Amino acid sequence: MLLTMKLIQSKLTLLGTVVFTRSFSESASRRVLRPGDTLRLERVFADEDILMYSNVSCDSNPLHFDSEFARDAGFKDRVVQGMLVASLFPRIIASHFPGAVYVSQCLQFKAPVYIGDEVFGEVKATSIREHRKKYIAKFSTKCINADKILVIDGEATAILPILEQALMD
Numbered sequence: 001m002l003l004t005m006k007l008i009q010s011k012l013t014l015l016g017t018v019v020f021t022r023s024f025s026e027s028a029s030r031r032v033l034r035p036g037d038t039l040r041l042e043r044v045f046a047d048e049d050i051l052m053y054s055n056v057s058c059d060s061n062p063l064h065f066d067s068e069f070a071r072d073a074g075f076k077d078r079v080v081q082g083m084l085v086a087s088l089f090p091r092i093i094a095s096h097f098p099g100a101v102y103v104s105q106c107l108q109f110k111a112p113v114y115i116g117d118e119v120f121g122e123v124k125a126t127s128i129r130e131h132r133k134k135y136i137a138k139f140s141t142k143c144i145n146a147d148k149i150l151v152i153d154g155e156a157t158a159i160l161p162i163l164e165q166a167l168m169d
Contacts (some may be wrong), residue, residue, distance in 0.1 A: 031165040033097075033137065038124040041092045045080045047115055053084045080113040082152070088121030089141045089156055099161040105141070107154040118146040123156065128163065135160040 050064050062069040063079050070078045090102040113119055123139040130136075137160050143152040 033125055033128065033160070033163045033165060035125050035127055038122060039092050039096055041088050041095075041121045042118065043088060043121065044118050045084065045113065045115060049084065050078070050080060050115060053081055057081070057083070075112055075114075077114050080115060080117070082107070082109045082113075085113050085119060085121075085143055086141075086152055086154075088119070088143060089123055089139075089154075090158075092121055092123050093139070093156070093158050093160075096165045097158070097160045097162065101159040102156065103159060104157040105154060106156075107141075107152055109152055111145070111149050111151045113143070113145065113151050119151065120144045120146075126155075128160075131159075135163055 054060060054064060059081055061081075063073060063075065064070075064081055065078065067077050070076075086105070086107055089105065093102065094100050120143065122142045122144070124142075125137055126140055127138045128135055137158050139156045139158070141152070141154040141156050142150060145151055
């Protein structure tokens with residue numbers, strides 16, 4: 001199981017690149033999360049992602065597998081499952097704050113994401129409060145495609161064990 005998780009983690013690392021859009025409050029060796037700080041992850045969803053997600057979620061909607069069906073439904077081609085795209089948000093948070101507990105998410109799907117589209121997931125800290133030696137952080141969440149179209153908008157809450165960010169290689 002651990003080996004499988006490491007392989008999946010390695011594969012996911014190859015598919016996305018985390019980019020800081022704002023300098024965090026920094027000392028020589030650490031970054032501390034503050035309201036207004038933003039983290040991003042870039043990702044391109046491939047056929048294999050759609051298939052793996054479908055196998056795990058049992059989502060067999062033909063919008064994801066049949067181009068003709070998707071076009072007849074008004075889309076330009078097959079669409080990526082919305083929840084697969086939204087999975088960028090907990091990944092961004094957990095990759096920077098190991099041990100984070102993702103406790104809520106509100107989503108609005110604004111536009112479709114098509115297989116092969118470049119998508120930018122973004123979480124922006126809006127408030128942080130200490131609670132029982134941990135931190136409750138609220139984030140605005142957005143996914144934007146390469147054409148700068150907002151595809152997902154929302155909010156999330158996570159319990160963070162620390163505010164110091166894990167330094168990414």
